[in-house]
Amino acid sequence: MSDAASLxxxxxxxxxxxxxxxxxxxxxxxxxxAMVGISLLLYTQSQTGSFATAGxxxxxxLIGVAMGSVAQGRIVDRFGPTRPLFVFSTVFAALAVLEVAAIELRAPVPTLVGCALALGLSQPQVGSASRALWHRLLPPGPARTAAYSYEAISMEVFFILGPGLAGLFVTAPWPGTGLVIGVATQFLGSVAFAMTRTVRAWGSRETAPAHSGGLLGAFARPAVRTVAxxxxxxxxxxxxxxxxxPASATAAGHPGVGGLLxxxxxxSSVLFGVLYGMRPWPRPLYLRLPVLLGGFALLSALLAIPTSLIGLAMVMVLVGTLITPQSxxxxxxxxxxxxxxxxxxAFGWVITSVTLGLAIGQSISGALVESAGPPVAFLCASAAGVVIALIVWLLRHTVSGRPPERQGTTVVTATPRPGQAAGAGAPDADPSASAPQSV
Known part of the structure; x- marks a missing residue:
């Protein structure tokens, strides 16, 4: 199927x-x-006075989310989303109360970190269930591609509102306001999603046997590992x-501006994402993964240049253009x-990987901004992204279905592996067009 989507x-x-x-x-x-994560970061920093602790x-x-998303995904594949979302939403709300109490009581850092880990583990994964639901609603074709693009674009809308609201609420009389409002909204939305007729019907019919890949599950597939x-x-x-x-905004004397930045x-991610979806480039999906990540990482290095918040804002707009295309x-x-x-x-593995990356980046960046300043953190972000993009480039054949080229050998066709359509290894083939729709 084509991966270009019209309005x-x-x-x-x-x-x-x-x-x-x-x-x-x-x-x-x-x-x-986005509001919950940034609110937790800003709330912790306001109460402890340390970006390192907040990070x-x-x-x-985020590590908790990374660990919980795959487990929740397997449970949803087995039982449908309704019951799991009810359970996890309730536990999530209860643990949020515990985290707030720990922050207010100035609990030791290990306690704060432990509560946050449990909070992330229980965060209801509406995103993976929502994206997986489109396979049940739509046949392969441009409409399903548009649905996945909508999922990515809507997430960027949330990232527009989330940090801005978090930055606004942290200046309220009580800096934990944003965290509480975010948790309450997520709880209500998750429960409402689980109660819809379409979602409740998911658990009552099975269209495919559950995949068994041992402990690794879907992650046992090389293509899934490369995307992850x-x-x-x-x-x-x-x-x-x-x-x-936010550290740059705080250093400039405007801490509330961090979320807005x-x-x-x-x-820019939303605006460019819609245009990009109409004519994506590179056309082959296996090339698009490393190229978009590498471009995003290189653009991120520009964030180290501005010396004012206005300049930083302008570069943020430029860097953001490659977010939705990647999603x-x-x-x-x-x-x-x-x-x-x-x-x-499988969608849970993507969430796991993104959130694990967020967790590692935030943890390292928190120490870097205090010891060396935000520009060094921006440069480290760029370097790390470029290195991973190069590795993905070397592994691109796992997504395309093409074996790595060997010197002196001409590859005419690639033998399809289980779950892959014949012809997926043709030069410049796009796996999104040739692979069977098995999700």
Whole structure:
């Protein structure tokens, strides 16, 4: 199927029967996704006075999300989303209360980190369930591609609102306001998503046997691992920047501006993402993964140049143009790579990788901004992203289905592996067009 999507395809996807309820509920379930993380970071920093501690706490929450998303995905693939989302949403809300109490009581750093880890583990994964649901609602074609693009673009809208709201609420009389509002909204949205008729029907019919790949599950597939590595690099770069930008604003004497600055790159991401989806480049998906990540990493180095917040804001807009194209590429690639019956788990590996990258980036960046300053953190983000993009380039054959070229050997065709269509190894083939739709 083609991976270019027109505006008519977006309309067709969003108006398909059974989609309205889950789409609206998922908006509320994922709206606070950036707000919760940034609010936790800013709230902890305001109470402890340390970006290093705040980075550890926020990073621990993200590690929890990374660990919990795959487990939740497997449970959703097995039982459907309704019961798991009810359980995890309830536990998530209770642990949020515990985290707030620990921060207010000035608990030791290990306690704050432990509570944050548990909070992340229980965060309801509406995103992976929502993306996997499109396979049940739409046949392969431009409309399904538009649906995945919508998922990526809507996430960027949340990243526009989330950091800005977090920056606003941290200046309220009580700096934990943003965290509480974000958790409450996510709880209500997740429960509403689980209660929609379309989602409840998921658990009552199985269209494919559950995939068995041992402990690794879907991650046993080389293509899934390559997409996950790409997502890790994507999250790593963002994690560095999400700490360095608020630190730059704080150093300039305007701490409340940090969240607004982070919102700016999401604005350009949404606008450019729609245009990019109509004519994506590079056309082959296996090339798009390393090229987009490498370009994003190189642009991130420019953030070290500005000496004013206005200059930083302008560069943030430029860097943000390559965020949504990467998110969409991840969704398309993981759909082609996912084993039958493991859609939610496969998407969970992408979430795991992004959040693990965010956690590592935030943790390292928190120490760097205090010891060497934000510009060094920006440069480290760029270097880390470029290195991972080069590794993905070397592994691109796992996504394309083409074996690595050997000197003196002419590869005429690639033997299809299980779950891969014949012809996927043709030069310049796009796996999103040739791989069977098995998710």
């Amino acid at each position: 008519a395809d977006y309309r067709s996807a969003l108006t398909t029967p059974g989609a309205t309820g889950p789409v609206i509920a998922a908006l509320f379930g994922r709206l606070p996704i 550890l706490v926020s990073g621990a929450a 590595l790409t997502a890790l690099g994507f999250g790593l770069v963002i994690g560095f920047i999400e700490v360095a930008v 982070l919102s700016l790159w999401s604005v 969409t590429a991840h969704s398309l690639a993981i759909e082609a790579a996912a084993p039958p019956g493991a859609a939610a788990e």
